[in-house]
Amino acid sequence: MRLGIRFFLVYALFIGLTGYFVLNTVMKEIRPGVRQSTEETLVDTANLLAEVLRKDVKDGTLGQSHWPELLKAYGSRQPGATIWGLPKNQVNHRIYVTDAKGMVLLDSTGEAVGQDYSKWNDVYLTLRGEYGARSTRSELDDPASSVMHVGAPIRDNGQIIGVVTVAKPNSSLQPYVDRTENRLLWYGAGLVGLGLLFGALLSWWLSVALRRLTAYAQAVSEGRRAELPHYRGGELEQLSTAVEHMRTQLEGKAYVERYVHTLTHELKSPLAAIRGAAELLQGDMSHAQQQRFVSNIDSESARLQQLIERLLNLAQVEQRQGLEDQTRVPLATLVDEVLQAQCARIESAGLQVEQSITEEVRVFGEPFLLRQALGNLLENALDFTPPGGALRFSAQVCDGGVVFSLFNQAEPIPEYALPRLSERFYSLPRPSSGRKSTGLGLNFVEEVMKLHGGSLQIGNVPGGVQVVLHLHTVSTLPT
Incomplete structure (x- = not known):
């Protein structure tokens, strides 16, 4: 079971139990609370009537007074009130008066006189001078038929001469109790629902955050580039920082080991050539032979320098997780700059260069890396283009991106070599010298394209070879 689901279940259990106990406790207090409030009102009413009826009870004229008619008229009233959304169309109080011996003198219902x-x-x-109250069922088998009775003493010069009782059936309070309980249940259910929704969102956020960290760790383990998830404060930020630190440490160690092996392997051949030429130079030979071996040492040293420089450039690109200086760059300007850098070589070979990219075509990326990538492509094309051959640069804007093409007139690339052209240290013999390059140029271009969210394609076309770069006109990568 996923951690997010476990977290949500624990949270839901906590919310459910809390909601149940709180609602259960409050629900139990609703009915007693309503009855206590009603009893307090009955006490006030009974004491008011005790003062109003005192003179008639003292004079013994209660039964012959206007009170029976008044209470009868009171019992037949229809208030037509709306209390908390509930209609009240009849009065529910029963009022009766007893003398000092407990005999009923007056009853609003007329039944108990x-x-x-x-x-x-x-x-x-x-x-007896105490607080008199009772709750009695009108029907013994029906708890809902209970009636509250509250008595108040009728006093004359401090002596109790009678009792007035005000009674109210609890059934008249039930609609208000039910309404309060229903509203409370709805509100409680709504709060529990909101709590569960919040818990679900929190669990989802936690799951997404952990999945992003997991995906990042998986991408790092597979050697793919990935954006480090960023969080603001808390344990997730600490975990993200720890994972990134671990990646840096592990990649650095593995990177050094890998490059030590590859660099050692690639340096063997030129070093052996330099050492052999140096040993031969120690013997007697003609001036022409000396110049040939010195030239070999110079070319092999240049080859070593080129290999080291390209390895350093490639290492910098491979270690980067994103672009540092993103801007919209005119593609024609970059092409002109790399052509200018190779103008001497182009002129000496008598190559025909066609540059048809307009100034309006712009790509989004890091100018320095893009310039280096185009320079590597041009250098690679010059190695295979015969004297008097043609180079054509073109670009098309389509679907929010730019398709850049470099065509060079050359012999077709062998089918077996096409899938391996961007592989590190893989190279084909140059037609002019028969020697291979460092095999790092196209690999560098591919890494730069990955950083820019683009791609590199190389293939044979009629008359030569075409390299295609897919670039973006807007930012598609996180800074």
Whole structure:
């Protein structure tokens, strides 16, 4: 199971348990909270009525007063109110009054007048000077039928002469309890959902970050170029820095070992030629022979210098993970610069050069590397172009990129050699001398194209050989 999924499952379990316990606790407190609030209102109402009814209870005129009619009219009222979105179309209070012995003197329902209520807690406790309240079911088997009763003492000169009780059925509160519970469930579910969504996004981000680091490590292990993932602070940035440091250390070690082997192998031949010529020069020979061996030492030394310089250039390009100085470069200007650098060689060979690239054609990249790559291509073309041959430079803009072509008149490249032309140290004999080059020029061009997100293609065409570079007109690489 992926780390991101594990993280999300643990997070979801935590959010789920937290949501369950919080919602469960709050839900349990809703019903008692509503009833406590209602009971507090009943206490206020009962005490208000106790003061209002005190004179009639003291005079014994409660039953003959206007109170029965008032309570009957109260019971038939239809408020037509809307409370928290719920309609209220009837009053639910029951009001009854008892004397000092607990006998009912007045009942808003008219059912209990004359009955003995002295045993009910609301009356019994209030007559004793205590807080009297009770909750009684109107139907013994139905918990929802319970009714809250709150009593208040009717006093005359400090003496309790009666009790007024205000009752309210709990069923009248149930719609508000249900509504509050439903809203709470919806809000709770929404918060849990948002929490899970946040957890999913966090897990996805963590998985993507780790996958990017994994892909980078995999690319490095396979020798491919890849962009180092960048993170702002935290353990991921530390991990990214550690992976990059490890890559640098490992690549540096492997790079040195590889190049020590290749450089040793390539230096053997010119060094052997120089040593042999030096040994022969120590003996007696004619001046013409001495000049020939001195010329060999000079050419082999130049070959060594060229090999070392090209190895250094190639090493710098291979070690780079991206471009440093990106800008839009006129391709015609680069071609003119490399042609100018080789003008003496071109003129001495009597070559015909055709440069048809306009100033409007521009490529996006690092000018120095592009100039070096074009210089290597031209040098390679000059090695194989016969005297009086032709060179043609052209470029076309298509699909947001530039296709650069260099044609040189030459013998076709053997089929077996085509796949290996950009391979390091692979080279074909030059027609003029029969000797091979360092075999690093085309490999350098290919590395430069990889850095620029382009490609190198070499193939035979009618009349000669054509090299094609695919470049970009806009930046396609991270800086």
